[in-house]
Amino acid sequence: MFDSNLRPGRIDATGGDAFARHTFPAGGLVAQSRIAYESTPLLTAQIRSGVFVFAGAGGNLTAIMGSPGGAIVDTGYGPRVAEIEGATAGVLGRMPRWVINTHWHFDHTDGNAAFAAAGATILAHTNSRARLSTSQYVPSLSWRISASPRKAWPSLTFDHPFTLDIGTEELHLLPQAPAHTDGDVAVFLSQANVLVTGDLFTHRSYPVIDESSGGSLRGMIEAVENLLPMIDKDTVVVPGHGAVTNRAGLAAFLDMLRSIEDRILVLIEAQREIPEIAAARPTADFDSVWGRGYVTGAHFARMALAGMGLINALTALQATAA
Numbered sequence: 250m251f252d253s254n255l256r257p258g259r260i261d262a263t264g265g266d267a268f269a270r271h272t273f274p275a276g277g278l279v280a281q282s283r284i285a286y287e288s289t290p291l292l293t294a295q296i297r298s299g300v301f302v303f304a305g306a307g308g309n310l311t312a313i314m315g316s317p318g319g320a321i322v323d324t325g326y327g328p329r330v331a332e333i334e335g336a337t338a339g340v341l342g343r344m345p346r347w348v349i350n351t352h353w354h355f356d357h358t359d360g361n362a363a364f365a366a367a368g369a370t371i372l373a374h375t376n377s378r379a380r381l382s383t384s385q386y387v388p389s390l391s392w393r394i395s396a397s398p399r400k401a402w403p404s405l406t407f408d409h410p411f412t413l414d415i416g417t418e419e420l421h422l423l424p425q426a427p428a429h430t431d432g433d434v435a436v437f438l439s440q441a442n443v444l445v446t447g448d449l450f451t452h453r454s455y456p457v458i459d460e461s462s463g464g465s466l467r468g469m470i471e472a473v474e475n476l477l478p479m480i481d482k483d484t485v486v487v488p489g490h491g492a493v494t495n496r497a498g499l500a501a502f503l504d505m506l507r508s509i510e511d512r513i514l515v516l517i518e519a520q521r522e523i524p525e526i527a528a529a530r531p532t533a534d535f536d537s538v539w540g541r542g543y544v545t546g547a548h549f550a551r552m553a554l555a556g557m558g559l560i561n562a563l564t565a566l567q568a569t570a571a
Contacts, residue, residue: 266398267330268355268362268397269401271394272392277390277392278457279390279392282543285543286307286326286356291303291306291329291333292305293336293340296443297438297442298441299441300312300314300438300485301340302487302493303325304492306329306333307355307357308323308325308356308447308448308490309490310324311487312337313417314418315416315417315418316415317416318341318343318344318369319346319415320413321347321348321349321364322348322349322351322445323348323351324358324363325357325359325360326360327355334363334367344369345369346370346415347369347372347420348361348369348371349436350371350374351435351446351447352374352377352432353373353381354459357448358397361381362397365404370404370405371402372407372413373406373434374406374408374432374434375406375408375432376430376431378402378406381397381403382399383396385462387459387460388460388555390459417440418438418440419439421439422434422436423476425449425468427462427465428471429448429468430462430463430464431462431463432462433448434447435472435476437479437480442480442481442485443484443485444476444485444486448490449469449473450473450486450499450502451490452491452498453539454491454541454544455539455542455544455546457544458555458556460555460556464556466510466513467556467557470503470506470507470510473506476499477503481496482496505535505539508535509531509535509550510553513554516529523554526550527547530547530550532547532549532550
């Protein structure tokens with residue numbers, strides 16, 4: 250689907266009209282993440298010839314050289330967009346021709362309008378455009394967000410796999426069934442042997458499960474199960490957050506998700522009440538590795554239960570904070 254109203258042209262990325270407007274409680278998960286994105290240096294690493302990862306200014310971003318212009322996967326967090334644009338142009342030699350969104354969340358899409366204004370075409374899952382173009386509320390994060398400005402909306406959307414040839418590389422765009430959200434897309438670079446997962450995978454931190462967008466623990470497990478057979482021990486895996494890793498890192502994440510799901514299901518089958526499930530701490534064995542970020546084991550378990558439709562996510566948030 251093409252949006253003929255999207256036209257190249259510079260915008261001020263720091264202006265109030267460049268980004269969607271957010272409301273969230275002080276000290277909540279979104280607030281904590283934004284503080285981290287504002288204070289962490291932007292780091293650039295070349296992971297393959299012509300493939301670069303930017304970390305620290307939102308979700309991980311992946312820039313790929315191409316002819317002409319190349320591509321970038323995700324566009325980062327709003328106040329860092331000018332910095333991201335400079336880093337992208339620095340490694341690619343110009344602004345990219347293509348932008349691919351792995352999903353709709355702000356730390357992966359805030360830069361959309363700026364990159365579109367510089368001439369990029371934005372591609373995303375059909376559901377990601379739908380969410381970017383309307384106001385959203387995520388109960389488990391107590392996060393309200395207005396519709397993004399029109400320039401930030403993807404102008405080419407899809408819900409089936411297809412391949413984008415950028416001259417030096419084939420990008421295999423792989424939309425997933427609802428997992429982290431209902432608009433997740435993984436990107437496989439066949440020549441470079443690189444898999445970019447978006448937030449289907451967070452390395453050594455618990456992921457957010459956005460139940461308001463159809464996300465669920467079971468969906469995340471199935472998405473990773475689908476991706477693992479596509480890659481080998483030499484594949485470089487770029488997570489949505491955390492350090493770049495390999496197939497073993499992605500497999501360890503899957504093992505963690507499966508184990509926590511199994512423990513929750515055992516408690517559910519034993520007809521335990523929600524407070525009893527929380528008190529049993531089904532994530533406890535994994536917290537020392539995966540719970541060191543702002544998503545704690547307790548909050549992850551609550552999001553998992555919300556994604557199963559067993560508890561109200563807002564109630565889960567309040568109970569976790571208590």
